[in-house]
Amino acid sequence: MRTRALDLVTSARPGLSLTPMLVASVLLASCGQAGPNENSDAATGDATPIAVDPASTTGSVVRDTAQPASAPAPVAPPIQTQQGPDGVRVDLTRAAVTGDILTVQLAYIAPGDESFSDYFPAEEVSVIDDATSQRYGILKDQSGAWLAAPLFVTKNIRPSAQKGETAIVWMKFPAPPATSPTVSVNIPKVGPFDGVPVSRQQ
Structure with a gap:
């Protein structure tokens, strides 16, 4: 993105001298632009929250499939x-x-x-x-x-x-x-x- 902005400036004005102040201005302006696909979820409000296992290093999705543990059958004492x-x-x-x-x-x-x-x-x-x-x-x-x-x-x-x-x-x-x-x-x-x-x- 930054290289593209500098290329556009130099191609438009071949004789232009790129002073440090001018370079900084161009870079700041380019950083404020987002690509067509960036932040699309935030713009449309379509983001869906997903539960992620905090202990996982791979970010795996957590699905609560655990069944309640059944109580063990009581053992009758001997007569x-x-x-x-x-x-x-x-x-x-x-x-x-x-x-x-x-x-x-x-x-x-x-x-x-x-x-x-x-x-x-x-x-x-x-x-x-x-x-x-x-x-x-x-x-x-x-x-x-x-x-x-x-x-x-x-x-x-x-x-x-x-x-x-x-x-x-x-x-x-x-x-x-x-x-x-x-x-x-x-x-x-x-x-x-x-x-x-x-x-x-x-």
């Missing part, structure tokens, strides 16, 4: 805890009646520094009605399979877990009468769970 084999902790987490069936669920928690694997006969597991002393074994389905998991070689229950992990075991029994509020659960190689409150779905 009772007993010591199992090889330092394994066994939590009884459920004793619930639905219809005529009592479901018992256990969590075998392996020690933090080693894996765990064990098995025990399903026929040795029992639930005792504390009110009547009636003993119940695990139910079987129409084909004779135990209603329990995980099963190993059809007749054994086999909890196993990697170090620091948890193995879930569940078993189904005949439900005790509604007049029996608690039961005792007996699992091989695990301390007895006595006086376990039974929850019932209405």
Whole structure:
């Protein structure tokens, strides 16, 4: 821009001497001119504000796409805890009646520094009605399979877990009468769970 202004002055008046005062005047006049495309947004009022990430060195546009974080599912505390084999902790987490069936669920928690694997006969597991002393074994389905998991070689229950992990075991029994509020659960190689409150779905 400045060179163009000086060229116009010298071409219009070839004999003109460019004194410092004249050069300064020409340059000041040229600085006040804007090109046809300069400041077009400011002139027309069409400027659109854009949110820019202040921490970004590239001036990237910020779009608020973050979704609200969902609250973690609450973890139910164990009803009772007993010591199992090889330092394994066994939590009884459920004793619930639905219809005529009592479901018992256990969590075998392996020690933090080693894996765990064990098995025990399903026929040795029992639930005792504390009110009547009636003993119940695990139910079987129409084909004779135990209603329990995980099963190993059809007749054994086999909890196993990697170090620091948890193995879930569940078993189904005949439900005790509604007049029996608690039961005792007996699992091989695990301390007895006595006086376990039974929850019932209405």
